[in-house]
Amino acid sequence: MSDPVFFITGASSGFGESISLEARKRNFKVIATARRSAKIAHLKEAGAAVMDLDVTADEATLAAKLEEANSIYGKITHVINAAGYVLEGAIEESSNNEIFDTFNTNVFGAVNITRAALPYLRAQQSSVLAHFGSLASWNGMPGVASYNATKWAVSGLTESLAPELAPFGIRACVIEPGYFRTALLNSGGHRIHSARHIEAYDNTAARNIHGALNQADNKQLGNVDAAARVIIDVFTGTGVGAGREIPVRLVLGSDILAGIKEKMADTDKLLNEWESVIITTDHKD
Known part of the structure; x- marks a missing residue:
């Protein structure tokens, strides 16, 4: 794809930041966004256009933001939504508001950006939408x-x-990374804790995850800059992406590769074990 223009949310850290920098290294045009664009001044210094953008804003606000973004270079060819965070806490401990806020950013934010960006992506007749x-x-x-x-x-x-x-x-793709060395697991940053603590969950799997995530934090196997290079290659048909179709799922990291294979084996085992029951629920006529 010639002369791509990347519109990237959640660009203040992690994948959004690395993808923005990798795209600029290749002299691609980048519109990097964050809730507070002051946090991505370094991306502006790297040549990216920067904007304040909250993926949970109302429909009219996001429509205006995408119109503004499209006017910067006259088009948008690649939209990459990297905004998101982790809510830690057992479901019983998590309030309705805490759970809603997580969905509002991670899911509804993706929907919001999709709806606001599609008129501009459709206008290109060859474009990419990634979450x-x-x-x-x-x-x-x-x-x-x-x-x-x-x-x-x-x-x-x-x-x-x-x-x-x-x-x-428009090629839609979900990027599915394993554990990568980003700020996602940093407590108090992109990982927040439910306000409520229920003692009954102490010493259970729901609580033990806290120590496991702390142990993994900043020691993850995945290299985010290496992943950013693959993502740009795949979405522009260059490097490792040359001659390949953009996949619906772009899986990154040897740990998720092993995890998916295990999931497939477990699912196959489950279906084989329950097949004789599963098929009994069909109509006989």
Whole structure:
């Protein structure tokens, strides 16, 4: 794709930041966004246009923001929604507001950006819409069930969008990384804790996840800059993406590769064990 223009949300850190910088290294045009654009001044110094943008804003506000973004370079060819965070806490401990806020950013934010961006992507007749799923799109984890639910939803959303948008030349892709060394697990940053603490969950799997995430934090196997290079390659048909179609699911990291294979084996085992029961619920006529 010649002369791509990337519109990226959640660009203040992690994948959004790395993808923005990688695109600029290749002299691609970038419109980087964050809730407070002051936090992405370094991306402006790297040559990106920067904007304040809250993915949970109302429909009229987001429509105006995308119109403004499109006017910067006269088009948008790639939309990458990287905004998101983790809510840690057992479901019983998590309030309605805490769970809603997680979905509002991670899922409804993706929907909001999709709806606001589609008129501009459709105008290109060859464009890319990408959201972020996760290893959490495939495997449930106690203690972060709200986050898992959002990532399952985002992967399902994107997989459904792929055939819906294909007639307009828009390739929809959900990027599904394993554990990468970003700020996602930093406590108090992109990982927040439910305000309520229920002692009954102490010493259970839902609580033990806290120590596991702390242990993984800043020691994750995945290299986010290496992933950003792959993402840009795949979405521009260059490097490792040359001669390949953009996949509906772009899986990144050897840990998620192993996790998905295990999920497939477990699912196959479940279906084989229950097949004789499963088929008994069909009509006989």
